[in-house]
Each structure stands twice: as structure tokens, then as C-alpha cells.
Amino acid sequence: MEEKRIILGIDVDDGNVFNSYIKSAVSQAEIELLTLDESIESIKSIKPNCDKTDYVLAASSGAICGIIDIFLVGKPGESVLGGITDKWFEKRTCDFAKLCGWKGNDKNPVKSAIGFLERKFKVPYDQRGCGDAGAFIYNLTPSNHHFKSLAHNPSLLGLFFSILDQFTNTSHFISEGKLIELEEADDKFQLRGNSVISKFWCGFVNWFGHLMSDVSGASGSKTRGMGIPSPLWTWTNSVIAIKAKLNLPISKFDKDINEFAIKIFEEGYDTRFQATQVIPVLINEFVVRLFYAIRRLLNYYSHTNKEERSLKTAWKACEPFTNPTVKRMLLVAHSTFCLIDIGEATVIGFATAPGSFNAKEFLMHLNIAGIGRLSFSLYGEAKMRINYRNAELAAQYTQKEKHIVERYIEGLNTLKVLYDDREYFTFVDDLKINNYIEAFGKSVELAKLRNAPVKYESKQSIDDYFNPKQQ
Secondary structure (H helix, E strand, O other): OOOOOOOOOOOOOOOOHHHHHHHHHHHHHHHHHHHHHHHHHHHHOOOOOOOHHHHHHHHHHHHHHHHHHHHHHOOOOOOHHHHHHHHHHHHHHHHHHHHOOOOOOOOOHHHHHHHHHHHHOOOOOOOOOOOOHHHHOOOOOOOOHHHHEHHHOOOHHHHHHHHHHHHHOOEEEEEOOEEEEEOOOOOOOOOOOOOHHHHHHHHHHHHHHHHHHHOOOOOOOOOOOOOOEOOOOOHHHHHHHHHHHOOOOOOHHHHHHHHHHHHHHHOOOEHHHHHHHHHHHHHHHHHHHHHHHHHHHHHHHHHOOHHHOOHHHHHHHHOOOOOHHHHHHHHHHHHHHHHHHHHHHHHHHHHOOOOOOOHHHHHHHOOHHHHHHHHHHHHHHHHHHHHHHHHHHHHHHHHHHHHHHHHHHHHHHHHHHHOOOOOHHHHHHHHHOOOHHHHHHHHHHHHHHOOOOOOOOOHHHHHHHHOOOOO
């Protein structure tokens, strides 16, 4: 039988482009997977991570500050810290007077500084109800005219009425639930300034300077004197003034709460005492943040290798301002503080009025600054819970997406192995040098890799095909 030979010519490019595409897809999918992991971790980071020690430290801080509030703040006229706060305001009054040209007085510097500011920052609305036009206003006295005079209120509405009164030479008061206006309040007053802009500026300076002259009482006060109203109580004036200007009915509640605010102001509940109430609240804030920072800093140094430490990473580990854990601790601390404060104020309210409740004593002992700070914490907690709930839903979706990407990567890796055929394609080179046996083995392996049906797996099977045995 004549021998026959078959020559196969196969042209294959160097490399396997399809396989490189798979590798590229795997790399991109792994990057996407890393991004999804970062998203899941960032979602987890918005949830507070307080342990028992954090809660105990926060509650302890609130309790200690509550005790400080009871024994050192108390109420106006009986406050240990109140005397310190009054001295601080007196020094600030003297400092401001020096900036304005006051030369100082060794005998009675505070009274001298106040008198200097009263003369320098004259206003038309300083009626005191004692032999002046204010005597015609119901119940206006030297002890309440700072509260009833709208321009004496340290608020935006107070600034508005101060400039209005200076431009129109009037005075506006709130008395018995009514907005009262005095025209031609001071015939000696003249607002400085050569233009409207300069007059506005002079009006603002007069308002602020006059408040500084009143914050520590009047120059003729023989005692502590009446300061300026607390910004947290002047809203009772603002409500009545706005309603009166809009011709809206003024309710009995508006009148009663305004009269109540005037009564506690006459007892000494002014800006100085309000500042005194802020002291334990600030201490509570500082101590909690300090507790948090110290614990996290110690943990950082005990669990981080010396080579990996840096100021940046240390600060990130103990930063006590923006993370949700310290905010939860502050909520616990301020809640504890307010529980103690409200409990003490309630007991005094009942104790000072047997058989009834003394609301005035209750409110004078109630730390309004602490209640306000707790309100911010509660708002932040509610907002954080809403954000976390939304983030949790997003995390669940991201987790599913991560699972899909993981399956996708698994499939790509399978394909990468399946099409990793660069080695087997070298059978072309083997054919070129007539190494048919090696070439045949590689082609068989390539077919198996592709899951192609392989009928002839050895040289013998090929020989049998071309040279079948004679039956």
C-alpha cells in the first residue's frame, strides 16, 4: 500500500488575546468588589460603637455635672459660680470701655466704666419708669425696663427695634401683653452719621455699646444691678411684638408666659446667670469628649505597631467631634445631667409651695442651657437613626451586588483557566520542526481544555485509523 502523508498548515498569532481580555475583566471586577467593600464599611461606620465602659463614663460625667449644677449654680442670687460669672462680665465691660477710650478708675472701676459707656452710647429708649416718660407705661420700673424695652433685648428683633427707635426717636415696650410706642422719647437724642449707611452703622454701634453698659447693671446700682435679659427668654417679647405688628390676636398664654419671664428676670435671671448655667453643660461636653479621646488613643497605641504610628492616624483614631460614638456618649451624658437637674428643680418646686407647685422656683432652678443642649443631641440621634436606616437598606443592596460580583469573578477565573492555552498552542512550532508526536499530544490537551470530543488520544489510535488491521 502506498504511504501517504498529510501536512497541516496552521497560522496562530503570538499570544492569546481572548485570555488577556478575561484577565482584564477579572481585574476590573476585583476593583469593583473592593469599592463595594469600602461602601459597606463606610455604612457600618455611621453606627455608634459604644461599649459598657463608654456608657458608664458618659453617665458618670452627666451625674457629676448635675451635682455641680445643684450645689454651685443653683438659682439667681444664691449661685456660687454666679459670683464668678458676674466678675467675668465686669472685667469684659471694663475691657470694652478701655477700647472706647475710658482711662480707668482705681476707686470703683466697674461703676466708672459703666457710666462712661452710658454717656458714650446714648439712646432714646432708656426710659426707666422713674420720673421720665416711661412713668406712663404700666408697671415700668428700673428693675424690669431692660426686659420690657425691646431695644434692650440681645436678639435680632432687639437690634431691629433699636435702630428703628434711633431713626425715629421712639421707644417700644412690651407691657401687659401689649406693644407700646413712645413718640419723641428723648428730645436731646440725635443719631450720628452723614448718610443712611453711616447712620445704620452708628445705630448698630450704639445698640451694642449700650448693651455692654447694661450687661453688668447700671452705674448707680448699689447691688448686683439688673443686667440685660437672657436671650432664651426674650422670645416672649418677640412673639407679642410680631403678633401686634401683624394684627394677630395675642393669647392669654402669650401674656402669662411673658409676665412670668419678667418675674424671673426681676429675681436676677439675666444674661449673666444664663452664662453661669452654661458652665456645667460645657464641662459635661468637654469631659465626655476627653474620655472618648483618651480611651481611643490608648487603644491605638496598644494595638498599632510603632512603625505604623503617625499623628494623622492617631488623630483619626481618637478624634472626638464628628464620629457617631462620641455623639451617642454625649446624648447619654446630657440626658443624665437633665434628669438630675429636672428632678432637683421639681423637688424644690413642690417644697417651696406645700400643697401646690411653685413654677417660678422650678424654672429658676431649671438649667435651660442643659435642656437646649439635650434637644440638639436628641435631634442628632433621630437624624442619625434615619440615616442609618437608609444606609442599612443601601448596605443590603450593596451586599447582594457584592455577591453577584463575586460569582462573576468566580466565573471569569474559570474561563481564565479554561482559555489559558498559550502553552498548548506551541504545537504549531512543533509541527514546523516535524515533532509530530509532541504536537499531537498538545493538540489533544487543547481539545480537552475546550471540552471538545476527543476520539484519538494516542499515536497508536491514529496509526490504527490510517493503517487499519486486516481482518
